[in-house]
Amino acid sequence: MTDEISALTTIFTEFYYWITVVLMFLIHVGFCMYEVGASRYKHHQHTLMKNTMLIPLVTVTWFLFGWWIYFAFPTGPGIAPSIMNGSTALITDDSAFSAAFFTPTSDIMAVNLNDHITGVFWAAFLLFSWTAASIVSGAVIERITTFAFGILAIAIGSVFWSIDAAWGWHFDGWMLKILGYHDAYASGVIHAIAGGFALGVLAVLGPRIGKFSSSGEPRNIGPRNPWLVTIGLFLIYTGFWGFYAACNIPIYDVGGEGDFALGKVYLTATTIYVTPTTLGGITMNFLMSLSGGLLAGYVIAKGDPFWTYSSGLAGIICASAGNDLYHPIQSLIIGMIGVVIAYKMHYWVERKFKIDDAVGAVAVHGYAGFVGLIICGFVLNGYPSSGYSVGAMFDGSTYATINPLGQFLGALIMFFVLGMFPGYVIAKVLHGMGKLRIPREVELAGLDYETMEAAKEDEKAVASSSR
Amino acid sequence: MATVTNWIEHLSADEPAGAVYPGVGSEGILVLVLVVIWIGWTVISAKQESDKLQKLARRRPGPNDWKNNVTDG
Secondary structure, three states, rough: OOOHHHHHHHHHHHHHHHHHHHHHHHHHHHHHHHHHOOHHHHHHHHHHHHHHHHHHHHHHHHHHHHHHHHOOOOOOOOOOOOOOOOOOOOEEEOOOOOOOHHHOOOOOOEEEEOOOOOHHHHHHHHHHHHHHHHHHHHHHOOOEOOOHHHHHHHHHHHHHHHHHHHHOOOOHHHHHHHHOOOOOOOHHHHHHHHHHHHHHHHHOOOOOOOOOOOOOOOOOOOOOOHHHHHHHHHHHHHHHHHHHHOOOEEEEEHHOOOOOOOOOOOOOOOOOOOOOEEEHHHHHHHHHHHHHHHHHHHHHHOOOHHHHHHHHHHHHHHHHHHOOOHHHHHHHHHHHHHHHHHHHHHHHHHHOOOOOOOOOOHHEEEHHHHHHHHHHHHHHOOEEEOOOOOOOOOOOOOOEOHHHHHHHHHHHHHHHHHHHHHHHHHHHHHHHHHHHHOHHHHHOOOOOOOHHHHHHHHHHHHHHHHH | OOOOOHHHHHHHHHOOOEEOOOOOOOHHHHHHHHHHHHHHHHHHHHHHHHHHHHHHHHHHHHHHHHHHOOOOO
């Protein structure tokens, strides 16, 4: 960088994303605390370890192929042509933003004095990947093997969420062009897909021993440490705030880009779709949708702390698809609607299909995200889905406007096609290998049994030496 | 191994090279090493976990036995 303005813009952008990455780490800290708080004493350490080990597994695979998938798959392949090279094939040529630049052997995937942005952008997306995998982690506690969870975490964190991001979150994604899909802060791209994936896994994994009576009535296995659950969820809220900032481009000249062609410089923050928004506006919406979720959750759960705190998160998730443009009061109301539907759906699915979702992850992330996408289609009906050429639905060469049908189809793709179906199939394969679930005896004894026993022996030894 | 041995010379070039990490050009080998670490870790840790679970399952501790192992205090 040889001139001060471009250097300031570049370093500001680099620092901006770096801050969001650090903030988003709190999401994972929060998930760990939340899950441990929700698990029973005899499973605490295994629960924590399982969620911790997804960090290296998803990071390594995100470096190896997850990041490449995001840049290779916006066209489908074979569904809509790229605006960068006009082809519907995987984008692996030498056009701008091609996956060819983001292979693990690329020299910009390291310290590179000519590229300050790739590293922080890679890291921001990686933190999204951790979140997708961590959402699944909570649902399956106390009975899944660490091996199986590791495979599932890689599948959702480095493969399927990466494909959905290429399809519905990349500025060149086919879902924007064909469907007019809009999901600014990831109601579907992170939450609906991860919730759907968790549901697919749970259908194969089965409930915890004792969750259902012999007549099929569900029993409540409530959180063992409500304080840890509370702090965990508050940390997730905080990290989610950073996530919102990470989904934006902090400063961008839309005047010289895409279909705006303003003939002048117009600098603004934009969404990932290069459509204008403001950091201030989305902060208001974040807080109002959080508030809507808490208000609705408190009433519908009759003051139950576990569901009330989770509902705050569900409120944000439901409004996230359109929180770049909603009025704050719209955000609040949408958050409330999402919470009521997610809560009701959780208990209906639990009773009807005997699904044991230990932390309500499918409801809070999956159902709330799904509903949020559909509501966005009605409330933002007619807005451009992208900063580029506005066109008709199913045309493919231009970008369709946001519409209810496109959002509904998008929600189905996120929750079922890229979420639930792959989760179910991979869990079936792991189950067939006998690697999915821990032995019944271990589940009853507790996954931490040996660790606790060893700690007791250590304590005995220390006590006897100090007599 | 060093890609840069003189910063003044490196940055004075008309178009300074961006990649400055050790071993520029050997990225393929590094990626191969990473794949081996990842797969190797998965195989070893899976076996460790499987052995541990089977060993504990054979002992058949009762559902409340863990309470005897609580060390708090």
